[in-house]
Amino acid sequence: MxxxxxxxxxxxxxxxxxxxxxxxxxxxxxxxxxxxxxxxxxxxxxxxxxxxxxxxxxxxxxxxxxxxxxxxxxxxxxxxxxxxxxxxxxxxxxxxxxxxxxxxxxxxxxxxxxxxxxxxxxxxxxxxxxxxxxxxxxxxGGYPDDGVLRLRLDVEGRVLSTGPELEQVLQDDDLTIRNGRLRVRDSRTDSKLQAAIRWAAGQDSTYMPFTGAVPVVMDAGEGLATKVWWVSCEAGQLHFALGDARSTESRLQTAALIYGLSPAQHRVAALVADGLSLSEVAGRLKITPNTARTHLQRIFDKTGVHSQSALVRVLLSAIAPVHTQHFGSL
Incomplete structure (x- = not known):
């Protein structure tokens, strides 16, 4: 020494x-x-x-x-x-x-x-x-200063972050911490979150790590808001993010090209993915609810899905999170 x-x-x-x-x-x-x-x-x-x-x-x-x-x-x-x-x-x-x-x-x-x-x-x-x-x-070991609320996690999903950011994330009534681990109260969505955490942890398990992000989509009733969270791995760090608009928009732009969405359909899809209900989408775009519903039905036809939550999963899976494996969305 x-x-x-x-x-x-x-x-x-x-x-x-x-x-x-x-x-x-x-x-x-x-x-x-x-x-x-x-x-x-x-x-x-x-x-x-x-x-x-x-x-x-x-x-x-x-x-x-x-x-x-x-x-x-x-x-x-x-x-x-x-x-x-x-x-x-x-x-x-x-x-x-x-x-x-x-x-x-x-x-x-x-x-x-x-x-x-x-x-x-x-x-x-x-x-x-x-x-x-x-x-x-x-x-x-941090993350971009882009205004997105993120928590740092370990490979088991235990929350490493403390302070105001943790308190703000837990204001989401669907999220909780049990035995130190981040969980979703809805059991089906929680299974998706835990699978996403296992995937992200696996990206750092080899000699050379990989990076990427996957969305965790919480199902909602027809016409209701769909909730999206993101789990990412970068520089050997696992993060859970609320409202990561950059990741969402990047996937939507590619999805619009893949599925041939018109600009109007792209705008509707983006607002649905952003967690707005169909009536809120109509209000935001200053169109009638029937027009919003027509746009949504045409997006369904192009993507082959029949619900808003399924649509969000398909659109946000348009890019593989890493070069070596396709994971999609959860």
Missing amino acids: GNEDDIAAITALIHRNRIAIWMRDFETWSSCFVHEPYLVRWGWWALGGVFVRHGWADISARLRREMAERPEPQPRMAHETQVAKLNLRIHGDMAWATFEQHYPGGPVWGSKRGPSLAYEARVFERHGGEWKIAVLFLLD
């Missing part, structure tokens, strides 16, 4: 690096790194995907610009974040570490949501008796 002084110095460096970047302290942040062309910063985050940065000149210039544009410090992110599962190895003047950073979450810089969990790795070098970061890896 190395001596206690080295362990303490490297641990302090990990914290100093995080605190400096969130407190917008460029000079302290700069002191954490080797100022060499071989400096590397690689990672993935929910808003931008994979990124690769090489060299002190490029990396430092990027942060200077960002700090100039967003100079406001974020003390909660800097000081309330917890480091967990630190695995540190030291050999001579080289060391490496893997760890998790658990952030307090919440808004940063006004409207953006900060990370809640990050998986990180560092390679360190000793220069002039001081430890410096030579390689930095980051995997953001």
Whole structure:
């Protein structure tokens, strides 16, 4: 492991690096790194995907610009974040570490949501008796700041999220938590949810993970609103989402092409998938209920289904969630 002084110095460096970047302290942040062309910063985050940065000149210039544009410090992110599962190895003047950073979450810089969990790795070098970061890896365990309510789940469906988002999701009367696991009160729909969670967990069970999302559709009576939730797997994380309009619209656009839906039929289908009853669809589109019913019947004819819940399942299954297997909707 190395001596206690080295362990303490490297641990302090990990914290100093995080605190400096969130407190917008460029000079302290700069002191954490080797100022060499071989400096590397690689990672993935929910808003931008994979990124690769090489060299002190490029990396430092990027942060200077960002700090100039967003100079406001974020003390909660800097000081309330917890480091967990630190695995540190030291050999001579080289060391490496893997760890998790658990952030307090919440808004940063006004409207953006900060990370809640990050998986990180560092390679360190000793220069002039001081430890410096030579390689930095980051995997953001969060999700896009798109306004969608999501819960993070483990592979058994146990809820890992806490706080306001959990409370908001559970305002949906059809959802509950039993023995720590997310459940739907309706047993048939709950079976679909549990199957979706098993599918999502399976995408991360192999050496190389896959990503994707599947809708869980709750049946409703004819003419009544159909409820849709989404279960997704990305970067090894499982999420349950309410009202994921981006995923819904992506599937509907493809379904419209596959089934030859007219623009008017596409609009009706989108509102049905968005959880509106047929009378609400008519009101939203400013058409008569009979016209809405006629559009819906023609969509039924094109897709070969006979109920709104079946229609939603078919339309949202228009794209396979992963390249290697087709799962459809539940």
